[in-house]
Amino acid sequence: MARSAKAVPWFVFAAGGTVIAFILPVMVFVTGLAPAIGLFGDALSYETMHAFVSNWLIKLILLGIIGLAAWHAAHRLRVCAHDFGIRADGPVSIAVYGLAGIATLLTIIALLMI
Amino acid sequence: MSRKPYHREMSKTTWFLKQSRYQHYMLHEISSIFVAIYVGVLIVGLFRLAQGPDAWAGWLAAVTSPIGVIFHIIVFIFAIIHTTSWFKAVPQAMRIQRGEEIVPGKLIIGAHYGVWAAVSVVVLLVAGVA
Numbered sequence: 001m002a003r004s005a006k007a008v009p010w011f012v013f014a015a016g017g018t019v020i021a022f023i024l025p026v027m028v029f030v031t032g033l034a035p036a037i038g039l040f041g042d043a044l045s046y047e048t049m050h051a052f053v054s055n056w057l058i059k060l061i062l063l064g065i066i067g068l069a070a071w072h073a074a075h076r077l078r079v080c081a082h083d084f085g086i087r088a089d090g091p092v093s094i095a096v097y098g099l100a101g102i103a104t105l106l107t108i109i110a111l112l113m114i
Numbered sequence: 115m116s117r118k119p120y121h122r123e124m125s126k127t128t129w130f131l132k133q134s135r136y137q138h139y140m141l142h143e144i145s146s147i148f149v150a151i152y153v154g155v156l157i158v159g160l161f162r163l164a165q166g167p168d169a170w171a172g173w174l175a176a177v178t179s180p181i182g183v184i185f186h187i188i189v190f191i192f193a194i195i196h197t198t199s200w201f202k203a204v205p206q207a208m209r210i211q212r213g214e215e216i217v218p219g220k221l222i223i224g225a226h227y228g229v230w231a232a233v234s235v236v237v238l239l240v241a242g243v244a
Contacts, residue, residue: 014207020149021200021226024193026234028152030241031159032186036178043241044174046167053163062160070153076146083143085126099150106157113164 009075016072023065050114059111067104074100142199145192152189201226 035044042048052058074096081092130136155177162173176182204226205219 017200021197022230022233026237028190028193036183040242046170066153069149073146073150080143110160110164
């Protein structure tokens with residue numbers, strides 16, 4: 001059977017979909033909703049967050065989550081574009097995967113700066 | 115002999131509004147737009163965290179502003195839509211055989227919901243303790 005190069009993007013898509021299915025709702029709650037309600041006191045204060053994200057294990061986990069989420073979303077956005085009647089798959093692919101690549105790179109830079 | 119082939123009228127941009135299965139499909143496809151924007155918000159947050167206390171306070175103020183809260187409620191709803199629709203599809207993608215029997219899909223989905231709850235509790239505990 002001929003080998004397909006699609007295996008790699010498919011693996012990233014499936015891994016990303018699974019990871020964000022488990023982690024994203026609670027993550028959106030912690031970073032987006034909890035601070036507005038005033039939950040967790042100063043868990044999101046500069047000192048606590050800086051110390052938390054300075055940990056290398058946490059950096060790796062964050063890179064994994066953000067990177068996989070970006071690549072998963074990119075693949076879905078490509079399909080979305082098709083579903084909304086945009087049939088220029090080449091340029092769309094370059095745009096969405098390019099954005100995912102930039103997002104991954106920026107995440108690495110930001111994590112290295114912390 | 116020329117025959118006129120039958121073409122079903124179909125809008126390229128609003129076809130999914132016709133049936134509820136298509137609407138559900140579109141709903142979980144659209145969730146990716148909000149996941150993508152949320153990823154952007156997180157990356158900006160990491161840069162603000164690297165820049166120092168003032169920059170971080172600014173990011174936090176934006177997140178807790180009315181627009182920030184409305185945005186995160188929408189992202190939260192779409193994140194849950196993604197989770198439930200992803201879990202629903204798992205038995206189709208993952209066939210587990212035990213002996214002669216194939217593990218029923220409901221069991222696999224149930225296990226996923228269990229792990230989801232456990233992961234959420236762990237993250238909440240880490241956030242509360244950190």
